[in-house]
Amino acid sequence: MPERLLLGPGPSNSNPSVLKAISLQPVGHLDPFYINLMAEVQSLLRYCWQTKNRLTLPMSGTGSAAMEATIANVVEEGDTVLIGIKGYFGNRLADMAGRYRANVKTIEKDWGEAFTLDEIEAALIEHRPSVFALVHAETSTGVCQPMEGIGDLCRKYDCLLLLDTVTSLGGVPLFLDEWKVDLAYSCSQKGLSCPPGLGPFTINERAEAKLNRRSDKVPNWYLDISLLNKYWGSDRVYHHTAPVNMNFGMREALRLIHEEGLENSWARHRTNAESLWNGLEDLGLELHVDKDIRLATLTTVRIPSGVDGKAFTSHLLNNFGIEIGGGLGSLAGNVWRIGLMGYNSKVENVEKILEIFDSELPKFKS
Numbered sequence: 001m002p003e004r005l006l007l008g009p010g011p012s013n014s015n016p017s018v019l020k021a022i023s024l025q026p027v028g029h030l031d032p033f034y035i036n037l038m039a040e041v042q043s044l045l046r047y048c049w050q051t052k053n054r055l056t057l058p059m060s061g062t063g064s065a066a067m068e069a070t071i072a073n074v075v076e077e078g079d080t081v082l083i084g085i086k087g088y089f090g091n092r093l094a095d096m097a098g099r100y101r102a103n104v105k106t107i108e109k110d111w112g113e114a115f116t117l118d119e120i121e122a123a124l125i126e127h128r129p130s131v132f133a134l135v136h137a138e139t140s141t142g143v144c145q146p147m148e149g150i151g152d153l154c155r156k157y158d159c160l161l162l163l164d165t166v167t168s169l170g171g172v173p174l175f176l177d178e179w180k181v182d183l184a185y186s187c188s189q190k191g192l193s194c195p196p197g198l199g200p201f202t203i204n205e206r207a208e209a210k211l212n213r214r215s216d217k218v219p220n221w222y223l224d225i226s227l228l229n230k231y232w233g234s235d236r237v238y239h240h241t242a243p244v245n246m247n248f249g250m251r252e253a254l255r256l257i258h259e260e261g262l263e264n265s266w267a268r269h270r271t272n273a274e275s276l277w278n279g280l281e282d283l284g285l286e287l288h289v290d291k292d293i294r295l296a297t298l299t300t301v302r303i304p305s306g307v308d309g310k311a312f313t314s315h316l317l318n319n320f321g322i323e324i325g326g327g328l329g330s331l332a333g334n335v336w337r338i339g340l341m342g343y344n345s346k347v348e349n350v351e352k353i354l355e356i357f358d359s360e361l362p363k364f365k366s
Helices: 014-022 034-051 063-074 087-101 117-127 150-155 205-214 223-230 245-258 260-281 309-320 347-364
Strands: 055-060 078-086 103-108 133-137 161-166 183-185 200-204 299-302 335-339
Touching: 014 245, 034 200, 055 063, 055 245, 063 087, 063 133, 063 161, 063 183, 063 200, 063 205, 063 223, 078 087, 078 117, 087 103, 087 133, 087 161, 087 223, 103 117, 117 150, 150 161, 150 260, 161 205, 161 335, 183 260, 200 205, 200 245, 245 260, 260 299, 260 309, 260 347, 309 347
Parallel strands: 078 103, 078 133, 133 161, 161 183
Antiparallel strands: 055 200, 183 200, 299 335
């Protein structure tokens, strides 16, 4: 395997101790040792999300599986679901909700902007949804949506708040209970620096109540949280053969965050991101997102006029073993996406990518 420094939108490189944990011999998925480990994973996820939600667990699947689980469990045919779209992954939420036959409504912002409370409240008044879904950390744009007051609005207009935290968990301040978030999901391979394969999922009592009021079964057997609850709850009733070794890795990844301290992890990501931002601007590059809503885990930098952005990313990968990402959707060909996530959020990585931009980018300017 070639050596790669993954400074794109994900995955990030895994901590060696996480890889070591994954490489251990598996045990049975009903083994008492594993059941105790499951409880530790749940507790550590609650810590990282700052929630007391009983139903907090890693879905056996990537972040997209956890994303679909949030929709599948609380959306019934005909439910009005409002999606805030300000990037690629808002569109994915809308697509998923439509597949579960929801009455999908959307509000949209330009890719690189965030929603205001007034915009959200106006949409809630107009559409009266049962679920409002929003991306906290939009991986396609590098925008971190301010969350203060949104949960209060959702309670005021009697809808659930569903939050995508795929690119924020572990690296950006998250306070699910304080923000009154009812459902959230994430992934294993970004801020947690565990390989892809698990999708953290959490649901509070308000969302559980809606799940329990369903008129029919959850239409996705594998992601049905009422079934998974019997395995991850107190009964530990068999549901599926869990990816035991992935949970070994997840437990170690979460333990490392707990050992560092969650606030210290957030501060490390912010400090390194600001060093990257300052360095890129010192090189004459323009950042796509205003600083007050900029993600600390992922930075979008505008590709200078006359530069073939794809050729430059290929050059970095082929000659330096460094991966950065290109733009998606309306930003395709217009931005690069540079990730500093989890294990990869280090001073030396900031210095390395800035040095290479300084030495190599002039070769691509026409």
